[in-house]
Amino acid sequence: MSADQTLIAYTLRLADNALILAQRMIELVAAEPELEEELANANFALDYIGQARMLYSHAGELEGNGRSEDEFAFMRDEHEFRNLLLLEQPNGHFGDALVRQFLFEAFYLHLLEALIACSDQGLSEIAARAIKEVKYHNRHSAQWLVRLGDGTEFSRERVQASLDNAWRYTGEMFTGDDIDVAFQRDFDGPNLNAIRDLWKRDVERTVTEATLRLPDEQWMVSGGKQGQHSEHFGFLLAEMQYLQRSFPSATW
């Protein structure tokens, strides 16, 4: 794989993460437990759609074949998407969606920090914008985790189960493959081992404050980064892509 191909593939993974998480979040519109959370969820999802658009456009420019953000989003098949499995998981209840958000963003924050320092100027600029948004999201999610953990007996048990269930998807964030290795080497990209340590430290701090316990070391599922998704994913794409696919030549 050439350096250019590495950069495009890496950028698309980031874009897919942003888009797929946003798509799950917007399923929650009009279903939040209170009005203030409607505003927060919509606001954060908008940030992710914005990031996905910047990242797809950047990938399109790097590729140089005139592929638009919408072609990336709506005209690729399941196996061409390279998002983390964690992000495509169904929303479940408020605690499940919250834990997904919290675990991913605790990682993403450090990833973006590292990306600001990478040698690709476009990615570095996008990361610098995104990190401001994600810092804010992360504070919000951490506060909610503490409220649910240290709330009622019921909420503690419920969100502990969310944490236990989501944990198996976290390994994928730190398992570097050829693209991660090449991106680190050729573009001064993130060191995933170092990020794992920071992530663990941050997650442990909030989980402790929330009076929850960190799940035990366990078997981890992976495959999203290589295009092998869960059964849920095809339905997500079918819904998201249906208009573009039904009217392939139309402008919207």
Add this chain to the structure above:
Amino acid sequence: MYTQGLDQAGNDKQSGVETAEQLAAFQKRVDAEEKIEAKDWMPEAYRRTLIRQISQHAHSEIIGMQPEGNWLTRAPSLKRKAILLAKVQDEAGHGLYLYSAAETLGVSRDQMVADLLSGKAKYSSIFNYPTLTWADIGAIGWLVDGAAIMNQIPLCRCSYGPYARAMVRVCKEESFHQRQGFDIMLTLCRGTAAQKAMAQDALNRWWWPSLMMFGPNDTESKHSAQSMAWKIKRFSNDELRQKFVDVTVQQAEFLGIRVPDDELSFDPESGHYTFGEIDWQEFIDVVAGNGPCNKQRLEKRQYAHNEGEWVRAAAQAYASKQAARAAA
């Protein structure tokens, strides 16, 4: 603004403690275009009329998130998805300011929400129609937000200060929504034959319900005279509806789609369009709960509220623990 139910609900009996002097002094302030503020004396019926109107408006913003939210996951481009999400977020924000404005009149948000969930409170009938195609998102922005603006611009001068100020902010955002909706329609009408057909179908289904948004004819509108005297209302239902028809018919011509009314014609003498009779039975049915989506909309709200119960309970328990810790 979605306050049409105003004319159906409620029955304001004035309590006996209000003197003729108080009422006259209040009317004098209103006539002088002074803003009435939360702490000022006001007739009980004025207060109750405003609570009903503002809370209905707030509920409409919240329920209105559903028909539009229905296309969020299927929006046909990332740009349209972002615009629609921003719009739905604005509507949640409108709900929030309006609940706050109503709270200044001494009713709690919890009470208003409880009235919505129990089916006691009304919201605009327009949101009880389904969004069946992407063009419906265009039609809602163009027609429904368009009608809302017609209704709401005069409310920016409403005699009750907190409501008037909330409306100034809301109106700015509604006019964005209207333009974005029109832009969706324009793109469809300039697109393929199938897209244009989709736009026409949406206009066919949304035209008459949009006209109903202005409420009953003036001859049927019970509360209007009092609301006008109090300067809560500035124009009658029929005046606003006429204004909407005059503007919107020309926009439909520009789009190249047909308004579904055989009786529609321009009257050069008055400078207005004359239009056919609204199916008032349909309006009455939908307001009474028998529209295509009334049950679905309310059930979704109830479900979200019930599913969120444990989350709100946890937040409350945590807050009390924190307060106890701080006190210790």
